[in-house]
Amino acid sequence: MANYLSKYYDMVSERQRLGVEPLALNAEFTKELCELLLNPPVGSEQELLNLISNRVNPGVDESSKVKAQFLYEIASGKKVSIVISKQKAVELLGNMKGGFNVSYLISLLEDASLAEDAKKALENTLLIYNAFDDVAALANKGNTTAKELIKSWAEATWFTSKSEYPKTVTLTVFKVAGETNTDDFSPAPDAWSRPDIPLHALAMYKISRDDLKADVEGVKGPVSTIENLKSKGYPLMFVGDVVGTGSSRKSAANSLIWHIGHDIDGVPNKRAGGVVVGGKIAPIFYTTLEDSGALPIEADVSKLNSGDVVDLNVYNGTIVKHGTNEVLSTFALKTNTLLDEVRAGGRIPLIIGKDLTDKARKYLGLGSSEVFAKAAEVKAEGGFTRAQKIVGKACGLKGVRPGQYCQPVIATVGSQDTTGPMTRDELIDLACLKFSAPMVMQSFCHTAAYPKPVDVKTHNTLPEFMHNRGGVALRPGDGVIHSWLNRMCLPDTVGTGGDSHTRMPLGISFAAGSGLVAFAAATGIMPLDMPESVLVRFTGKRKPGITLRDLVHAIPYFAIQKGLLTVEKKGKKNIFSGKIIEIEGLEDLSVEHAFELADASAERSAAACAIKLSQTSVENYLKSNIALLKKMANEEGYQTKEALLNRAAAMQSWLDNPELIEADPDCSYAAVLEINCEDIKEPILCAPNDPDDARLLSEVANTKIDEVFIGSCMTNIGHYRAASEILKDMKSEAKVRLWMTPPTRMDRQELSDEGLLSILGKAGTRVEIPGCSLCMGNQARVADNATVVSTSTRNFPNRLGNGANVFLSSAELAAVTAKLGHLPTVEEYFENTSCLDGKEDKIYSLLDFSK
Ligand code: SF4
16 A cells, blocks of 8 residues: 555656646556555545546546446445445446446446436436447336436436536636747647646747746746736636647647646546637637637637736627626627537537437437527528538538538548547547547658657557557658548548648548547547638649749738738738638649648648549549558558558449539639739749748848758659759759658658669758658757748748748759758749759659559
8 A cells, every 4th residue: 555655656746846737547556546445544545535536537548447347346246445335436437438437337227226326327428329229228128217317318418417608707818919829839849748738738838929938948838927817816718819820739729728727527637618719719729629618719809918807708799807897809609509519518528418319319209409509500502612512422411501510421530640649548538449430540750750758659559559449550650641641532522630731632621639530530420610612713824943832822922912811910811711722723733742732721721622633633543542552451561451451442432433523613602712823933932930921932032041841741752853853963962951851651762763862862961761850840850040941831930940930932942942052043943943844744753553
């Protein structure tokens, strides 16, 4: 005993030194704790009871398995504890949310002395899934408690027993002016600590801003400021001008909610709830907040200041100075169902609970429940856009109207390694033992190059976790998630992934936080409020030397010219924000090239991107991908073989009867942006440090550059061939520090096979192993305050390096810059890229695995 508690307290004090909660008990600790609870030393009873009640994770991890079995043994009389009675054991089982506790509780419905307690415990357990059939079977056999339980589920007692959102809530404002992107909430260099929410939350805002001072610069965020604000005695309301742009990482919401939310009964080291008010809240961040039970509100924040104590009145949509009628801001909740979500503990618990209620009502022969708020009806006429028809197909409908709530079937799910451990934890919380989505793929691209010990542990354990549930795991060094996931998609289907750049050009995909990704993988569906679409139509022919990346940057460039987008954050205008960008006019692009456009829709804060492609492009891509998947399954030992071969078979069956969805001619868009490629006469870059700040090369020419990075999911083999061609006559090493990272191991092999690595070596290139490399900035980084040209996706402050100024450009322009040491003039650019003329077909041809 003494040994046990002293081990535990060692851990507690080690965590105290870091200023965070103790870790949840692992399986070993839980086993020992259960032993001690059978015969606890005098004086330690309450403490041990508290540990088993509150410090073991719920769901389906190894420790919850130990806990559930122990509690069942007590309830069923196989073991006796003086601290935990049979009734208490059932109550504690009821607090485990779902998973290993469910079958035990169902069996206790047959124990006359405990049936009522078991019913009470199950009433509020939502993660029941197919075990509902076991309860129905008991009810069919005449078990009255089982029948009452189904009645309780049908009446949604799990929901009605929770309080409605209060009329007035008093809160203290914690405001951070300007834009807060998800990297500010959850810095990439701290990605390793994301699954440890209290520890990771210390890094929130660890780099000081004008209005917010970090406690320890670059290490620990403004925890003392937050504590000061809390000392006013009210929970915090987070307020910002633009909130949650950038990556989809759920860790950003986790960190924020850790500081502004409330504890969850029986769940260690995780919080829910909290109020977030933003002039603009980025769409993915908004839904991540919804999923976590927080209340996101978009409202004018100009009169809200840090330290203000305010009253939030959700039913009349006002924020007033505390105890007065002075209105500081007004708002309308975005959906009718938002307060139900908060009441249920989040959008995900609400969906799962409603599904359970529906099942129970169906069993009892009842109609739909009237307890829940109904989603607004959407009335519209006319045809559907391509995106609306693709999502419609996944919902069994002709199309889905903008604003309509739907639950499309998800064909493909991607998970990357810095969010993967969180997705794993969410899957455990969701009690998922088998994926319902047919293709769930895990990559290791963000941590493969310079893994920390915690990453190595993830590399060693996460594949098995995914395989056990029927998913596919790549290997460290294989390359970037999207360069692989694109090769696993089916045309005209819906996908998702725990990375904001999950924007596959086949079909449509909606990037999501790890909670929603886990939900989609586990259940095979995802909740979606269908966004509106903006059409970007390209016409005309690209001039020689104008690259696809220039077209990518042409979208913000021309949107700024036409007043559809502003760079300024205050009162920012962005026509693409939260909408689907549908692209036409580039049908002959290969699918792999099209990804460059789709990928960058994340930088527009768009919800998704749908690109119209020719049938030939799609067919060629699928043929190549079938060969790749079969090779992985049959020759290279990738698991699960079944998922890979099933996906190859699904691709083949599409090829056997190929048909692509087309937009209806009478569909409508929120806006149409026409771009004539002939109007693009010189390269377009994005200036430091904002991917919306699109500029012509002539505006920034001659800027001295320190480092150049050619890599990320925005690149393919053609970019490296083009860069090699541009660099090949160099007599000495590049004038800058030059980094290159092929996106996949196959691209790297091809560079080697074509002898290009030797050219790159002579130019002084640092060739990294395939993966994300500098793009996310959590591994190697550029030098502090360096001026950089990068082909990566985004250039938010501090992403590639502390204080770095980053221009985003094409690989061709990046290579010319590396050669010259400065951003070239327009003339220098065309002069140095003329070596590519006439060789385009060879240089830009892509890998074809079917050959
Ligand atoms: S390359 Fe960059 S944008 Fe692409 S997945 Fe990796 S970190 Fe994200």
